[in-house]
Amino acid sequence: MRLAELSERSGVSTATIKYYLREGLLAPGRQINATTAEYDEEHLRRLRLVRALIQVGRVPVANAKEVLKHVDDDSLGRTIRLGAARWALPQAPDPDGEDPITVAAQAEVDRLLGILGWESTREIGGLSPVHRSLVALVAALKRLGYPCDAETMAPYAELMHEAARRDLDHMETYESDTEKVEVAVSSAVLFEPVLRALHRLAQEEESARRYGIE
Amino acid sequence: MRLAELSERSGVSTATIKYYLREGLLAPGRQINATTAEYDEEHLRRLRLVRALIQVGRVPVANAKEVLKHVDDDSLGRTIRLGAARWALPQAPDPDGEDPITVAAQAEVDRLLGILGWESTREIGGLSPVHRSLVALVAALKRLGYPCDAETMAPYAELMHEAARRDLDHMETYESDTEKVEVAVSSAVLFEPVLRALHRLAQEEESARRYGIE
Incomplete structure (x- = not known):
């Protein structure tokens, strides 16, 4: 899906999505050409999580980044990975x-x-x-x-x-x-x-x- | 007890106690003479509650006043009084x-x-x-x-x-x-x-x- 659809389906404005992309809270889409990128269901899921952390949980952006780093680190055992994400x-x-x-x-x-x-x-x-x-x-x-x-x-x-x-x-x-x-x-x-x-x-x-x- | 002892026993500074008195969060002591007032165990208990609300619970002063108004209103039934205090x-x-x-x-x-x-x-x-x-x-x-x-x-x-x-x-x-x-x-x-x-x-x-x- 394109940025507009990602925005529509997540309820997050395109400006906010671009901000999350710049901050590295959301992985870049697959670049189709110089100006267009394509996003998938995984982006949508991650976007919901980022929004939950920042907008509802009022987690500061720096903490959210730290949390997501541990969420994505599959080199860790599950207890440590869960713990590290929670501890952040x-x-x-x-x-x-x-x-x-x-x-x-x-x-x-x-x-x-x-x-x-x-x-x-x-x-x-x-x-x-x-x-x-x-x-x-x-x-x-x-x-x-x-x-x-x-x-x-x-x-x-x-x-x-x-x-x-x-x-x-x-x-x-x-x-x-x-x-x-x-x-x-x-x-x-x-x-x-x-x-x-x-x-x-x-x-x-x-x-x-x-x-x-x- | 005098203000100094109330401060010592509660761990709340005399300046803060005076502020709570001015704001009506704490009932005035019994006036002994023009400059001295006497406080009792009830003051100490109430002072702990005010401090718990404001310093630990980060309840705004206006809310704390509202809560205490209901705590003190013995004209209400217990469920309503409990509820009103909680609702504030x-x-x-x-x-x-x-x-x-x-x-x-x-x-x-x-x-x-x-x-x-x-x-x-x-x-x-x-x-x-x-x-x-x-x-x-x-x-x-x-x-x-x-x-x-x-x-x-x-x-x-x-x-x-x-x-x-x-x-x-x-x-x-x-x-x-x-x-x-x-x-x-x-x-x-x-x-x-x-x-x-x-x-x-x-x-x-x-x-x-x-x-x-x-």
Whole structure:
């Protein structure tokens, strides 16, 4: 398809597509002659992902480039490739390793992983930005006087593990490894707000059931 | 306690406390003489909540004021008071009611609530900003070519319902209604990022278990 059709089918303006091409977020089309290039379904799929990251997930262009680099790197094992793409997304700021509250939060997260039996994440530990951001959050809550201990977090973590199993089951229905990683990235960015909205809605439902609507 | 001690115990600077007092986010202390006021444990608790909202939740001051107005309004029933406080938090933008994709998303969310048997939220419907923001998110995903149907969302919603039951069980361990609403608000703001981090960590764990770490 030509640029105009790619724009029409993706809902992204031709000016924005040209910008993504210049930034290297989208691979160039197949050049037909000096002024015309041809695009295929893979371009359309990638364009949707770029738009999801930038327009909905508000991921900065530099991060999006980093994410896509890992999506496309088929020299990596799947866990690392998935992890690297996820890790390139914007994260909560890193904890300050020096102060005593962070050290206590670190111990609490470690205890949580022990209770859960999550040996792999425990092994990866602070190497993972996700792990570090959980430590930073637990430290922030402690500092505000809302302690968040391993026993409180554990049942929530089990629920999230159930959600993660569904996420990966869904991902595995896709054929190519590139598509799998794309799905993982887009769901990280797009599905998290849905999950949060479902949580808030569930609180409303449960609250109405327990205390009535009036 | 005096202002200096309130600052010390809360970790909030005296300048910031004075700003919160001026903005009406914190009730004035008991005036002892022309220049000195006395504060109590309730001030300390409220100060932690204000700081959680503004510094961690990045809730704008105007929204925080609105939230606290509902926290303090004991003329309201508990569901309404909880809901009003939650509704005053920043939400995803409202859906555009006119366009066909939003209408389809609206129908999908309605079908979801039917499957779940969430009669109360179905009844409240578009009156709730949480409900409207779920519709807007489903519409945004549809527009990006990632359809998000009722059957896909339902099991996630059940997991979030389990989380919501725990949230309310925890809330009910507090004594006064004001404290209950405060806990609901602070957990909405502070615990949501923890839940998201647990979800991402669970994805890492599950991914490592299925595909190995290398």
